[in-house]
Amino acid sequence: MKNKKHFYNIFWRWHFYAGIFIAPLLITLTISGIGYLFYTNVENQLYDNLFFGDSNKSESVSIDEAIENAENEYDGYSVTKVIVLKDDYNTRLTMTNTEGNQKYVFIDDHNQIVGSQNAASTYSNVMRGLHSSLFVGGTVVNYLVELAACWAIFLLISGVYMSFKGKVFKRQKGTKNKRQGHKKLHAITGTLIAIPMVVLIFTGLPWSALMGNFIYSAAQSHPSIGIPELQQVPPTSENNEIPWATRKNEPPASTDAHAQHNGMSNKTDNSNMISVQNLIQKVEEAEISKPYSIVYPISDDGVYTVSKGSNTGVTGLDVSPYEEMTTYFDQYSGKLISKVGYEEYGILGKWFTWGIPLHEGHLFGWPNKIINLIVCLAFLAVIFWGYKMWLDRKVKGQVSAPPKTPMGKGFTGFIIILVMLGIVMPLFGISLIVIAFIEFIIYLIKNKNRGIKEHNLIK
Incomplete structure (x- = not known):
């Protein structure tokens, strides 16, 4: 029984610190994900004239003449892509200048120019930029976003474990206080969305910096599975x-x-x-x-x-x-x-061909969007109730973290679980090595200070 309690406390402490540090980033990623989830619906309304409107010219020209007209009108830009869309959408030309800036130009059924957009400021690109790189971009930020996703997996797994081991689902006798109520809501909701949330996270990892490149390299190197x-x-x-x-x-x-x-x-x-x-x-x-x-x-x-x-x-x-x-x-x-x-x-290529649109919410129409929205909103609620639990028990002026647990049998089992997760998610594994190194440095500093104090006492 003592070992089980020991194991629970280790999970609780790591769950607490992981939640405190990455929750703000997870909130940002979840909210931006919700925004991106409905980008097609938003853009159809925002850019109605560009997508579906007509120019004021009735004369028909060939698409090659339209491309020439666009390159003459937007000096310094040249057409690099032609996107022929379905239904009533106008054809879209992607134009790029020598600095790499892009412009979208729309042409109607007569191949006449309807209007243009600055690619960087479209709703979909803004939401994508916020969700994938927090507008900042660069390797460090991309790794940070991926790291948050990896630690979210740990939060979900550790949360489900504690929910069952902590007997949260059992009816408790006596009067409930606010903290118990928030704990129950946090645990039940987190457990219900654990599997869908893990699926959402893993289907988003093909676009990540480290794991995404690893997956793609594996798919390229082994055609039978990729x-x-x-x-x-x-x-x-x-x-x-x-x-x-x-x-x-x-x-x-x-x-x-x-x-x-x-x-x-x-x-x-x-x-x-x-x-x-x-x-x-x-x-x-x-x-x-x-x-x-x-x-x-x-x-x-x-x-x-x-x-x-x-x-x-x-x-x-x-x-x-x-x-x-x-x-x-x-x-x-x-x-x-x-x-x-x-x-x-191969199997990897097919999995992510299905997984990415599932993640983005358009694999099977509106039901996909609604399911993703419910999971994301529930995840935000789990984070909210987690903070409420902490504030309910927090002592003013203190972090009020769960008590530190000494190494024992439970700690060995915990390390095994972390190593397994680190193998599946390499960036998570790297972060664990960094944490272990920091802990070791702190341990050496404390030992050194303790030795100095003991030496002074002997004197």
Whole structure:
């Protein structure tokens, strides 16, 4: 019985400190996640005219003329992507300048310009920036966000353990105080959402800094469990419209003789390239239906990349995971060179092709959004009740942390659990090593101070 109590107290202390330190970040990530959950609905209202409106010109022009008009109107910008959307959405041109800034230009059914957006300030990109990198960006912040997600897993696991071991679910005799009430709400709600929340966190990890790259590398290195590899010139790496499973694939090069001309570091500007209008005809002949994105070649021996994705981050562009595909067309002849579809993915590729839209809330329509919303709101409530529990027992001027437990049999079991979690989540494991190092330094300092005091007493 004593060992069980010992084990419980270790979990309680770590659960407490983890909650205190990462709860503010988890609140930010959860709220921004809720905001991103409804980005398509918000953008359809905010950008109604751009998405569905018409220009004041009735004359029809070809899409290539529309691209030329856009490049003339927005000086310094050139079109790098053409996004042909479904239903009543206008076609979207992605334009980029030499500094890497992007602009979205919308053209109507007559291929006339309706208007434009600064890419960085769109609702979806703002919410995505806040959720993934807290607007700051950079490796350190990306690791911090991933670390918070990893520790959230620990909070959920330790919370469920304490809920059952602490007999929170049993009816208690006597009068309940406020702290007991908050504890019960905290425990019951946390236990109910533990599994859905773990699923949400793990389906978001493919975009993370450390674990995301590890997962993708594993998928690339082992095609039988991941994704097929195409060997040639890599496409631009920042293309959100290319499906996650093939985003870093290397497409084949165009084989036309014109490909021997001098290359360029960004979008190629070769006059011998097939027109976008003709390419769209080739796409239709290949029976690729809307919506899809066309990414320009980046060199004279590059290819057009035409893709359909289930997790594009573009309103009106997502498709079912089964429809995902990435195709490569020769930039000169328009010939379909190769195609990678969902059925060719391995288990990892397929899992995340389903998992990411599940995480984003559009895998199975409104029910997906509502379920994600309920889980997120419940998670915020769990954090709130956790803080209330702490404040109910907190002594003024003190942290009022759970009592420190000396090492014993329970501590060994706890370490084993932490090591297992550290193996599954490498960044979590690294953070544990850092904590252990800090604890060791503190231990040495305390021992040194104790030795000095004892020496002075002997004197």
